[in-house]
Amino acid sequence: MDDQTCPKCKTTKYRNPGMVLMVNACGHALCESCVELLFSKGSGACPECKCPLRRNNFRIQLFEDPAVDKEVDIRKRILKEFNKRQEDFPTLREYNDYLEEVETIIFNLVFDNDTTNTNKMIDNYKKENKDITMKNRNRQSQEEIELEELIEAEKAQQSEKANLYVNAELEEKKQKHKAREKLIDELMFSDADAKSIVASHVQATAALAKEQPKAAVQAGGPVVKSSKFSSGIQIGLRQNTSSFLPIPKQEDLPLFHYSAPVFDYDGPSPPAIAVLGKLNYCANIRAANVTERAGGYTEALSCCRALQEAMGGLFYSPQSSHKTTIVAAQETDDMETT
């Protein structure tokens, strides 16, 4: 940084450590005092490229190379408009082509190649993609979200872990101190053999030491910061990262047990399917041919069906049916109240 020089007054950083270089849209640097001097009226021409500049647009030069400052400036401006994401393109190839196009535009602007055409292109693009641009402005890209999450997780981990371990260490120290004091006390006041006391003490500390790592492991488990409310809605202003609905959670219900359904025929019960052949009912039905039998169909099936249809509801009377519906309605009421 020491070899920076103002192109106008030739001051260097070495001679004047307080010198600050400024840049404007054209990418040529000037020191602060020269800016004051040359642009006292508020606007003027760049002493190097003679392009008209405003004093308000001078910023402190961030990078060593003023050209980079200029480029970053233009880039930021362009990327505000050209902010399509990979999701907006059907293939990666097209997205890459788009990225390259953006890059070319920025390049043209930086090096003043073909400015008129480029500006036209930008205007066209602006008109065509107004809504997508607006939409994307409020949306963070996948990568940004990922990064944010990582940073957040790191922060959370840091604060929590630091406390945890400091506490654990303090605790351990205390315990050690206590154990030692206890041993000394015992040796002083107890009548038992000194050797046995020491031995039991050693055992106790060994047992403690075994427990300790376990505790440390428990404490050390990765802390996952919840990014969701208990209702499942994400904390923060993020949009849904995926367009799919969340998979409904499956609850643990008691296992399903099959019980045969009870049919209420309201009529004489039809003969069982197995005995239809014997009772010669099937003679009245067209025999199943080979292809049908291959599909699992037998004439007994349709025969049984016909019989059920014929006999079902023969004993039906409006009163009894009315009763059953009432019972059913009551049942549902009960269900609701419970």
Add this chain to the structure above:
Amino acid sequence: MLELKHALDAKGHCLLEMPSGTGKTTTLLSLIVAYMKAHPLDLTKLVYCSRTVPEIEKVMEELRKLMNYYEKELGMEQNILGLALSSRKNLCIHPSVSKEREGKVVDGRCYGLTASFVRARHGGDDSVPVCNFYEGFDAHGKEFPLPPGVYNLDDLKEYGQAKGWCPYFLARYTITHANIVVYSYHYLLDPKIAEVVSKEISKSSVVVFDEAHNIDNVCIDSMSVKITKRLLDKCSNSIQILETTISNMKENDNRRLEREYQRLVEGLRDATIARETDMALVNPVLPSEILEEAVPGTIRTAEHFVAFLKRVVEYIKTRLRVQHVVQESPAGFLRDIHTKVCVDRKPLRFTAERLASLIRTLEISDLTDFSPLVTVSHFATLVSTYTKGFTIIIEPFEDRAPTVSNPILYFSCLDSSIAIKPVFNRFQTVVITSGTLSPLDMYPKILDFHPVIMTSFTMTLARPCILPMIVSKGNDQVAMSSRYETREDTAVIRNYGNLLVEVAAAVPDGIVCFFTSYLYLETIVSSWYDQGIIDQLQRHKLLFIETQDAAETSLALINYIKACDNGRGAVLLSVARGKVSEGIDFDHHLGRAVLMFGIPYVYTQSRILRARLEYLRDQFQIRENDFLTFDAMRHAAQCLGRCMRGKTDYGIMVLADKRFSRADKRSKLPKWIQEHLKDTNCNLSTEECVQISKRWLRQMAQPFSREDQLGISLLTLEQLQSEDMQKKIQQRAQAA
């Protein structure tokens, strides 16, 4: 052997602690080779990782002995190929490139001669230089595999010279079908290199990590990045070079850039199918799902990417302009970089890959200038890929010199299991072994794996050849300790000095002393000088001191060895965790006694360490003190082990700190040391220590012949086959 066999049978990982000098390497090699011969389908390959080049050579020597024995006993050539692999620096035989001293320069120049585009250019224009050895290898070497045998680095070079093939690429190529590969840790652990070198090693291999007591630090280092201001300035320069090269190329030959662009549009997978020589830059991270995806559009064209890099570098520069220390998580960093310079996470992730591709396309052959930029790109990729287990610390100045502004950004890996996880997942058996792995249960925790076997072996010795003692007080009964509160105390320093003087008077030949840090060593030596202890010491022995300068230290070492050899006797003052404590053996008369002054705790105020401790506590439930003690004790044990390098060796080990006698420290010493550490030797004063060592030295000085060891620690073939012994072995096996 029994335990190792169990682990191989179970196809699980194991952790073995064996004292140094007891034939660890031979045991491992002979059993695994025998297993390979017996079950060629279950076990295809042995990958033996060691730390330094001399250690690799030692392993190769053992392997050669084993193969010779096989040949002698079975009377025929063995169809086993074993080879060592090292960096280009150690293997290059190119007349001019091999003269370079620095590894990076050799790599860069080699790349400049062998990269596929350079060779392609050479095809059209003969004036472009290429490496003849590589050309030779490329033309013929691949058809003729290396004949079976054992090749160490020199053998490879000789073979390469004879055939005119590049030994480095020959070795790299041969790895795929060699039975035994010996190389450095980094080839497996460092993801940047592992991807290239060790990719094709099959799952049914055994991986042995020897001298692995520091393996967690190696893992961490391989994933960490350090960025300084200078590095960033160099980055800016390289970016400028890139810019100009691109614009030149655009004018002259636009086709290549376009072709690259097309490839990137299609996806990165195809772009990464690079030829073997283009490996100088690779993706530092493993997630292969990234590679399947296409490069994001923002960095697809070359200019856009360079501008992107510029933004990243400028951003890091602004971050370095801090006045106080900043610690940040990767997530926070990513968010900040997004708001400040509009850099998204996804293109960041592709930075390393994209840069590699760009450099390849631009055909830049001199890579040495780009290494800073490559570092930054690795940083970008790592920071955006891993959000957990890493931290970013920006320090505006060093702790020792708070007035000098020297901002550094540390991207430090806190979790040693990240780098080693692919190794554990990929290979059926991983053996981690060293002389000092105690306490054993810590390693599975910090490396996050589940070993099937975890054992610490002791030595069967014919005589008590080590004498560990804990000296807790001086002759004046003042407690000795390197605790922070008492380390400035003149009484403690004087007592340490008296201990050393008296031990030096009693012990023959060489004595090695270890201090906790360079700073402590210096303060102690200066006050010893004032107290006249140095004079007293020099009456008995010569004095040598290790310094932070490697050249100075090696000079001191050479003279130390000379003084020990000619009988003058010498004392070497060195530092635990220093160079001496890690790789250098003081066998026999070079180290008759080791003195450990204080417990070598790490510098606990370091922020990186603090962050790591916190991480270990949160993730693995390892308490800070436990880890610190573990780390200190393994280094202490490592230092103590320096003087014991075999069964005929003997040495005194003095632990001069009151705290060593506490149960929690003592129990963390390796079993083979604990076994000899009697309760009576745990709370000695200087005088008592000298008395005991005098008596013990007299005992050790008795002639010790092969016959004395026979039957106890050395068995002849007859003894081994005798009935008693067979029974014993069977009992052992059943008990296990």
